Amino acid sequence: MQQPFEAQEIPPGCPAHGNVQLYGPAFGADPDGHYAHLRGSGPSAPVDIAPDVPVELITSYDAALYVLQNPASFVRDSRRWNALNAGLVPPDSPALPMMSYRPNALFSDGAAHARLRQAVTDSLATVNELQLIRQTQQSADYLISRFSSEPRGQAELMAEYAQPLPLLVFSDLFGCPPEIGDRVIAGISGIFEGTPGSDEVLGGALAELIALKRRRPAADLTTRLMEHSAQLSDEEVLHQLVTLLSGGTAPLTAAIGTSSALYLGEEWQSGLPVEDAIAQTLWNYAPIANYAAHYPTHDVELGGRLLRANDPVLVSFAAANTDPKLTEHRQQLSAKAHLAFGAGPHACPAKDPAFMIAVTAVETLLNRLPDVEMRVPFKTLAWAPTPWSRSLVTLPVRFTPRAVAAAAETAQPQAQAHQQPASGDQRSAARSSRPTAPAAPQHKGGMFSRFLAWTRGE
Numbered sequence: 001m002q003q004p005f006e007a008q009e010i011p012p013g014c015p016a017h018g019n020v021q022l023y024g025p026a027f028g029a030d031p032d033g034h035y036a037h038l039r040g041s042g043p044s045a046p047v048d049i050a051p052d053v054p055v056e057l058i059t060s061y062d063a064a065l066y067v068l069q070n071p072a073s074f075v076r077d078s079r080r081w082n083a084l085n086a087g088l089v090p091p092d093s094p095a096l097p098m099m100s101y102r103p104n105a106l107f108s109d110g111a112a113h114a115r116l117r118q119a120v121t122d123s124l125a126t127v128n129e130l131q132l133i134r135q136t137q138q139s140a141d142y143l144i145s146r147f148s149s150e151p152r153g154q155a156e157l158m159a160e161y162a163q164p165l166p167l168l169v170f171s172d173l174f175g176c177p178p179e180i181g182d183r184v185i186a187g188i189s190g191i192f193e194g195t196p197g198s199d200e201v202l203g204g205a206l207a208e209l210i211a212l213k214r215r216r217p218a219a220d221l222t223t224r225l226m227e228h229s230a231q232l233s234d235e236e237v238l239h240q241l242v243t244l245l246s247g248g249t250a251p252l253t254a255a256i257g258t259s260s261a262l263y264l265g266e267e268w269q270s271g272l273p274v275e276d277a278i279a280q281t282l283w284n285y286a287p288i289a290n291y292a293a294h295y296p297t298h299d300v301e302l303g304g305r306l307l308r309a310n311d312p313v314l315v316s317f318a319a320a321n322t323d324p325k326l327t328e329h330r331q332q333l334s335a336k337a338h339l340a341f342g343a344g345p346h347a348c349p350a351k352d353p354a355f356m357i358a359v360t361a362v363e364t365l366l367n368r369l370p371d372v373e374m375r376v377p378f379k380t381l382a383w384a385p386t387p388w389s390r391s392l393v394t395l396p397v398r399f400t401p402r403a404v405a406a407a408a409e410t411a412q413p414q415a416q417a418h419q420q421p422a423s424g425d426q427r428s429a430a431r432s433s434r435p436t437a438p439a440a441p442q443h444k445g446g447m448f449s450r451f452l453a454w455t456r457g458e
Contacts, residue, residue, distance in 0.1 A: 018048070019046045019047050019048045019054055020034060020037065020038060020045070020046075020047045020048070021047070021048050022034065022047045022048065022049055022057070022290060022387040023048075023049070023050060023051075023094075023385060023386060023387050024385050025385050027385055027387070028382065028383050028384060028385025028386070028393075029382075029383075029385075031289065031318065031383060031390065032322065035059055035316065035318065035319035035322065038057065038059050038319065039059050039060075039319070039323075039324070041305070042060075042303040042304050042305055043058065043059065043060035043062070043063035043302060043303035043305070044056050044057060044058045044059060044060070044063060044302060044303065044305050044307070044313070045057055045059060045305075049095050049290065049314060049387050050093050050094050050095040050387075051090065051093070052088070052089070052090055052093070053083075053089055053090075053093055053095040054083075055293070055311075055312045055313065055314045056305070056307055056311065056312070056313045056314070057290060057313075057314050057315075057316050057319075058313060058314065058315045058316055058319075058320065059316050059319035059320065059323070060303070060319075060320060060323055060325070061320040061321070061323040061325065061326055061339070062323075062325075063302055063303060063320075064315045064316070064317070064320040064339055064343075065339070065343055065344075066302070067294055067302075067313060067315060068292070068294075068315065068339070068342060068343040068344040068346070068347075069343060069344040070344075071109065071110075071344065071345050072297070073296060073297055073298065073300055074294035074295065074296055074297070074300075074313065075109045075294065075295055075297055076106065076107050076108065076109055076113075076292075076293070076294060076295070076346060077101060077107055077108065077109055077295065078099055078100060078101045078107055078293060078295065078312070079101045080295040080310040081099070081295065081310065081311075081312055082308075082310045082311055083311070083312075084100075094194070097191065098291070098388055099293050099312065102239050102242070102243070103235065103236060103239050104116060104236075104239040104240055104242070104243040105117040105120055105240065105243065105346075105349075106243050106247070106346065113345065113346075115230050116230070116232070116236065116240065117345075117349060118228075118230060119225055119228040119230040119232055119240065120225070120240055120243075120244070120349050121349045122224075122228060123221055123224040123225045123228060124221070124349055124350055124353060126224050127173065127221065127353060129356065132169075132173075132353060132356060132357065133356065133360050135169055135172050135173070136165070136169055136356075136357050136360040136361055136364070137360060137364050138455055139165050139168035139169050139172070139451065140161075140165060140360070140361055140364035140365065140368070141364065141368065141404055142168070142451050142454045142455070143160065143161050143164060143165055143168075144161070144364070144365065144368045144369065144404045145403070145404040145454070146160070147160050147161075148368065148369060148399070148401065148402055148403065148404050149401055149402060149403040149404070150401060151401055152401075153398055153399055153400060153401045154375070154396065154397065154398045154399075155396075155397055155399075156394050156395065156396055156397075157257060157260060157365075157395040157396075157397055158253070158257050158391075158392055158393065158394050158395045159394070161256070161361075161365065162253045162254075162256040162257035162260070162361075162395070163189075163253045164185075164447060165252075165253075165256060165361055166248060166249040166252040166253055166256075166357065167184075167185045167188065167189070167249055167447070167448075168185075168447070168448065168451050169357060170244065170245055170248060170249055171184055171185060171448050173220065173221045174209065174220060174221055174222050174241065174245075175209075175213065175218050175219075175220025175221065175222050175223065176209060176448060177212070178445060178446075178448055178449035178452050178453075179445070179446075179449065180205050180208055180209050180212070181446070181448030181449070181452075182445060182446025182447065182448050182449050183201055183202075183204070183205035183446070184202060184205045184206065184209070184245070184448070185446060185447050185448055186198075186201055186446060187199070187200075187201035187202025187203070187204075187205055188202055188245050188246065188249060190202075191246070192250060202242065202245075203238065203242075206238045206241050206242065207234070207238060209222055209241075210222065210226065210234050210237055210238060210241075211234075213226055214226070214234075221241075221244075222237070222241065225237050225240055225241070244350070247348070247350075248350060248354060250287075250388075250389055250391070251287035251288050251354070251389065252287070252354060252357055252358060252361075253287075253391060254285075254287035254288075254389050254390055254391035254392070255278065255281055255282070255287045255354070255358045256358050256361045256362060257391060257392045257395050258281045258285045258287070258390070258391070258392060259274070259277040259278045259280075259281045259358060259362050260277075260362050260365060260395065261374065261378050261381060261392060261395050262277045262280055262281060262378065263277040263362060263366070264372065264373055264374045264378075264397070265374065265377070265378035266377055266378060267378065274359050274362045274363050274366070275359055277362065278355060278358050278359055278362070279338075282321075282338050282340035282341075283321050283322075283338045283340070284321065284322060285318070285390045286317040286318040286321050286338070286339070286340045286390055287340065287389060287390060287391065288317055288340065288388070288389060288390075289316065289317060289318040289387060289388060289389055289390040290314050290315070290316045290317070290318065290319075290387045290388060291314065291315065291317070291388055292314065292315040292317075292342060292346065293312045293313070293314050294312070294313045294314075294315070295309075295310050295311070295312060295313070296308065296309050296310065296311070296313065297309060315339070315342075317339045317340055317342070318390055320339050321338050321339055321340065341354075368404055369399040369400075369402070371399055371400050372397050372398070372399040373397060373398060373399070374395070374396065374397055375396040375397060375398050376396060381393075381394070381395065382394065
């Protein structure tokens with residue numbers, strides 16, 4: 001592993017240079033090297049999560065569990081944030097969209113958190129597993145159809161597959177009609193890209209969706225939230241949808257991209273299932289890298305460091321999962337003992353659907369393009385220079401050009417679960433025997449409108 005800090009130099013994280021910067025090109029080039037350096041300070045260390053935004057970062061697995069599972073001493077309500085209340089956080093800081101308070105389960109504690117989380121958990125529990133697989137396969141087939149038949153036989157899977165796929169699946173789960181789905185996708189994509197006005201676009205689209213479901217309830221996630229016994233207000237429903245959308249789509253993009261790259265990489269052992277690639281991603285390349293801001297309710301001493309009341313403490317899921325102290329125990333730990341989905345009362349309520357979507361997305365890619373391979377080695381792929389997500393910048397691949405039929409022709413029956421991708425001679429045979437169809441015509445409208453038109457064979 002490349003080491004960013006030479007022994008003879010003063011490391012950027014020492015008092016002479018201020019806190020380690022957990023953003024920018026240097027961090028993106030070697031996040032693991034930064035975590036290794038920070039571990040020298042103990043179970044936690046001071047870092048800048050954005051310019052002029054210092055936080056305490058938990059890098060130890062055991063310390064992370066202590067914080068995540070101790071809601072009496074560490075709460076999530078960011079209205080306690082000392083520096084923010086003192087006006088010390090720049091108003092245009094990229095940390096604010098990620099850390100500012102919103103009336104949702106993520107930023108709530110106690111009874112308020114329990115009420116909102118129960119509504120989300122119960123609503124997610126009604127999602128049919130086989131229907132979710134079918135929705136994911138349809139979304140995957142649509143996206144593959146857009147690049148698979150081009151003569152160049154090449155694609156950039158992050159932009160053309162991993163990023164849009166979760167957006168299509170969630171818009172479908174929410175029960176969005178075409179035009180509202182287009183605006184939901186435009187709004188959340190703009191928020192991730194820092195486009196001004198995107199918050200308003202997303203909020204307006206979701207408010208319109210909620211008003212529509214008040215008039216015409218349906219069998220979708222939005223309606224189930226609205227009809228839950230917790231009796232959420234329309235504003236509360238909107239904020240839970242935003243949480244599901246932001247907390248589900250970006251991490252899934254990272255998981256799909258990294259898992260695909262691992263599976264296609266030069267070091268992957270042929271024959272291992274896709275689930276193993278997903279699990280390795282969750283352990284070694286946690287999609288949500290550094291997040292889950294907690295605020296101590298009182299001064300807490302942790303591993304020789306003082307965590308002051310109401311100063312933000314962030315959990316580095318990426319560093320905790322790769323804690324060297326776990327090395328000798330990783331084989332004995334459960335495959336699900338990683339912290340990629342969090343732990344404690346705020347653990348991700350959608351971890352099972354998320355895992356299923358990621359597995360289905362990777363499997364569908366491998367089955368539809370049996371000879372797909374990366375154009376560069378895995379170790380040369382670049383990571384996004386952001387602290388929040390461990391996501392590849394690009395994933396360039398090549399394959400034999402071929403058409404993918406419209407969803408109505410290729411979708412598996414609902415009663416059939418996803419299948420393991422073929423390998424070796426089977427994949428070669430599949431490449432030559434699979435029926436092909438002309439690519440769907442380009443329809444006007446946004447991504448979701450075009451996707452729904454494609455599913456109808458228009």
